[in-house]
Amino acid sequence: MEKAHSKHNWKSNTLPALVTVGPLTLILVLLVAIPLIYVVVMSFCSIDQYYNVEFKFTLDNYKRLISPDYMKIYGQSLLIALVTTLLCILIGYPFAYIIARTKSKKKRLLYMLVIIPFWTNSLIRIYGWRTFLGNNGWLNSILQTLHITNEPITFLYKQGTTVLGMVYCLLPFMIFPLYTALEKLDGSLLEASSDLGAKPLVTLREIIIPLTSGGIFSGSIMVFIPCLGYFFVSDILGGGNSDVIGNLIERQFQSGNNWPLGAALSIILIAVTLILVRIYKKMGGDMESLGV
C-alpha cells in the first residue's frame, strides 16, 4: 500500500519533471556549465616554451592582468562602452518613445525598421561601414565630387569610428527594453501631469524617465556588456587606440596562442558582467527584460 503510493507519486511528480526539465538542464550543463568550468580551469594553467597548455597550477595569468598596458586598455574599453551606452540612450530613447506612442500601422513599420538590420549579420554591416567610410569609400567620393574636400578625409581607424560601429550594432538592444518600458507607461499619467500644469519637458523629467528607468537600465546593460567584447568592430573600424577587452582575449586565443592568459582575460569580462547584473538586480530590475 505504502509502496504503491510512493510509486504513484514518482510517476505523477518526478517523472514529468525529469522529462520536461531534464533535457533543458542537460543542454545547459553541456553548453554553459562545462565550458565555463573549462575556462576557469584553463585560467589557472601554465604554458611551456612552445606555448602548449600544461595542467600546472599558476597565478601568473592573473598577475599579468594587472600590468599597466592591460590596465590602459580596460580603461579605454570601459570608456568606449560608456560613451556607446550614452549615445544609444540618447538616440534610442526618442526613437523608442515614438514607436511606443504611435498607433496602428505606422508602429509596425517603425518596429520593422529596427528589427530588419538586427536580422542581418553584424559583421557584414560593419564591413559595410568600412566600405562607406574608407579613404576610397563612398563618402569620400561624394565629398570629392562635390568639391567639399580635395584630399580624402580619414574617417576610419579612430576611437570615434569604433564607437560609431558599436552604437550601430547595439542600438536595437537599447531600443527593445526601452520600447517595452514605454509601451507599459499608462498614458493617463502623462495627461494627469499635463493637467496639473507640467510642460512636456517637465513631464518627461518627472514622470516618463523615472517610470521607464528600469528599461533604461536594462538597455544599458545589454549595450555596455557586449561593447566590452565586440572585438570585430574595433578590428574592422578602429585604429590602434580603440581596442576593447574583447580584442585582448581574441589575440591570446589566435595570434598569441596563449590560451590560459586568454581564459583569465575572459574571466574578467565574466566578472564585470556578473557585477553589473548584480547591481541591476539590487536596483530592482527584473531579469525578464534582460531576456534571461
Next chain:
Amino acid sequence: MGYIVELEGVNKIYGSNHVVRDLELKVEEGEFLTLLGSSGCGKTTTLRMIAGFEEPTTGSIKVEGEAIEEKEPFERNVNTVFQSYALFPHKTIFDNIAYGLKMKKVPKPEIKKRVTEMMELVQLEGFEKRYPSQLSGGQKQRVAIARALINRPRVLLLDEPLGALDLKLRKQMQLELKRLQRKLNITFIYVTHDQEEALTMSDRIAIMHDGVLDQLGTPTEIYEQPKTKFVATFIGETNIFDGQINDIKGSDISVVIENGYISGRGDGFKTGEYITVSVRPEKLKFAETPQEGFTVPALVKDYIYVGSIIKCIVSLPNGNELKIERLAGEKLPDIGSTIYPYWNREDAVLIHNRDNMVFETIDSITFN
C-alpha cells in the same frame, strides 16, 4: 449669473464615428453638473474636450469666457480626477498632492502648509510618506481628488470617480464629494452612468444619448418631465406606452394604443400625432372595470418585494408588462385577476415621438 464653461455647437468625430453631436452646454459658476448616460454615449469624450486632451472637430469651448481651444491642458484653470485615478506610482502621497503646486513654483513652506491642509480636508492625515500602491481604492480616490483640488481650479472635472468603489464606500464618497463641493464652492462637472448617483448629487443633470444631449435640467425636472423616451426610461422606473393621439379636448388628450385607449394631459400636441406616454409605477392605479378614457385590460401576474416596496407585475394583451408600485401593506389586486390600469391624467408624461415622421410617411402610403 455668469457661465463658467460654455460649449457651443461642439462635435467630435473619430473617423466615421460621430461621438458627440451639436453639443450646447452652459455650466453655471459653482454648480454641480452631471453628465449622465449609458456607456459609450460620449461622456468621457466631452469631458476630455473640456480638459483639453481632445480637440473638438467643430465648435467652440470657453472656460471663464475665454476660448481655450488654443490653450494646452497645462495652461487651463481646470483640473481632472481620472477614472483610474492616474496617481504617480513612484511618488509619495505627499508628492502626488504637491505636484500641481510644485509646477507653479509655489515656495516649499507654503506647499507643505497647503498639502497638509488638503490632506486634512480629505481625511488622509498620516499617509504623507506612503506610495499609491499601499492605499485602498477609497484612499486612492481621495488622493486623486486632493491632487486636483489643491490647485484651486475654477472647474473640477470628474470622470466616473467612484466607479471602482464598492457600493457602501460609493455612497459615503458621494456625500463627501458633495460636502467638498459646497465647502469649496468649485464648479463640478461630473460624469457617471449611475442615475441614482446623478439624482442624489447634482444641481443639474445633462442626459446624453448616442452623443446627443437629450435633456438638461434639475433632477426633479428630469424625473417628472422627461422630454424624450430615452430620458423617461433611463431615469427611474417607468411604464411606457406608444400610441397615436385620437382626440384632444383642451389639455386632455386621448391616445389609442394596442387594445384600447389611455389618457393624459399636455399641450402642444395635435390629433393624429404619434406619441409616447410614460407613467411612473407609483402613479399607476387599477380598477375592476374600464375607467373613463382607460379601456386597456391587464392580467395580474406576479409580485416582487423590494424592501418595504411591493411591485406588482401585470401584462397587457399584447404581452407588454407594466409595473405597479405600492408600499408594503397597501392593497393590490390578486394574482390571476383582470384589472384596468388608469391614472390621474396629470400624472402621465406625454412625449413627442422621434419616429413621428417615419410613421406619418408609412401612413401616407395608400394600398390599392
